[in-house]
Amino acid sequence: MGTWDKRGDMVVHEVEPYNAEPPPGALLDQITPLDTFYGRNHGPIPRIDAASWRLRVDGLVDRPLELSMDELQRRFPERTVVATLQCAGNRRADLMRFRDIPGQEPWGPGATSTACWSGVGLANVLAEAGLQAQAAHIAFTGADVSQEAYPPQPFGASIPAAKATSSEVLLAWAMNDQALPIAHGAPLRVVVPGWIGARSVKWLQRITAQAEPTDNYFQTAYSVLPPEADPHKTEPGDGITLGPITLHCAILRPDEGAQLPAGPTDVTGFAFxxxxxxxxxxxxSGDGGSTWIHADLDAPENPWTWQHWRATLTLPAGETELVARAWDSTAAVQPESPATVWNPKGYANNSWARLNVTCHP
Structure with a gap:
């Protein structure tokens, strides 16, 4: 077992803070095992005493709250949601092959995973606190302190009140029917289905209702900047602040660079x-996008989970580029080239998935 009870073949981009993804072939299950779930952190993982921990709910509310874990579990009905979390930098490595992105981790397609989350609905807690009419945003503050901000500050994020009060958003204390692991935010974390993982704040300490989005460094740090921008000299508002995840897919098998026999080849992946x-x-496509077939696509368990797909391609001898592209329920399709979506921080790469293999007779 590797660091933080993770499998030994995790692709570790950074040990401290811990940033790692599983190999693509480990993501073929609908629910990702705890030892396989990716880890994305901006500071050291904190260890919190659950007995003395309290959740504060304040800001534009009629009744500020301070809740222990026992009170949270007794006062509100438990809910469970299956949801996929995904780092905004997922598949950044594909953008880096087009043009370098200094100072950023070269995430492959594995910075995404799906779990069965259990906890209480954020909407229930906010209703208990009594949201005021001018509370347009709900801010979260974690216990993990990051040196990336100057001066250093706890990781934080906010989401619009309309999303925060929707039924799928959870304050989760369990993951895959087990107590939430330390590495994934114990004792309590936010789970914001359908939105970038950075908004699902771990090691949650405080929830604040406010009129504007949070001014936490990481709220606007997760923005898509124009290609010509210097990411070290930007101001809040210079980019498109990220919220909902963009449509994309990935090829999980075969592996990049695989040596395969020519002929029928099974190709599998996920789309979200x-x-x-x-x-x-x-x-x-088995010929770089010249011709296409439709993959067999799993039905979604709900709108907030990935969908696995599979297809059988007949591949000729020699080098071949496999390509996959997804269409969503609004008929949007992924852009063809990473050149279209390249940005200085390498976020939200939703260009076609591409993978090179060599087939021998």
């Missing part, structure tokens, strides 16, 4: 539409 959309179709 983000927000409350679903994937309607996945096209797969």
């Amino acid at each position: 539409a983000g927000d409350d959309r679903t994937v309607a179709r996945v096209d797969v």
Whole structure:
């Protein structure tokens, strides 16, 4: 077992803070095992004493709250949601092959995973606190302190009140029917289905209702900047602040660079539409996009989960580029080239999935 009870073949991009993804072939299950779930952190993982921990709910509310875990579990009905979390930098490595992105982790397609989350609905807790009419945003503050911000500050994020009060958003204390692991935010974390993982704040300490989005460094740090921008000299508002995940897909098998026999070859992957959309179709090509077939696509368990797909391609001898693209329930399709979506931080790469293999007679 590797660091933080993770499998030994995790692709570790950084040990401290811990940033790692599983190999693509480990993501073929609908529910990702705890030892396989990716880890994305901006600071050291904190260890919190659950007995003395309290959740504060304040800001534009009629009744500020301070809740222990016992009170949270006794006062509100438990809910369970299956949801996919995905780092905004997922598949950044594909953008880096087009043009370098200094100072960023080269995430492959594995910075995404799906779990069965259990806890209480954020909407229930906010209703108990009494949201005031001018509370347009709900801010979260974690216990993990990051040196990336200057001065250093706890990781934080906010989401619009309309999303925060929707039924799928949870304050989760369990993951795959087990107590939430330390590495994934114990004792309590936010789970914001359909939105980038950075909004699902771990090691949650405080929830604040406010009129504007949070001014936490990481709220606007997760933005898509124009290609010409210097990411070290930007101001809040210079980019498009990320919320809902963009439509994308990935090829999980075969592996990049695989040596395969020519002929029928099984290709598998996942697609994810983000927000409350679903994937309607996945096209797969065995000749770099000249011709396409429709993949067999799993139905979504709900709008907030990935959908696995599979296809059998007949591949000729020699080098071949496999390509996959997804269409969502609004008929949007992924852009063809990473050149279209390249940005200085490498976020939200939703260009076609591409993978090179060599087939021998």
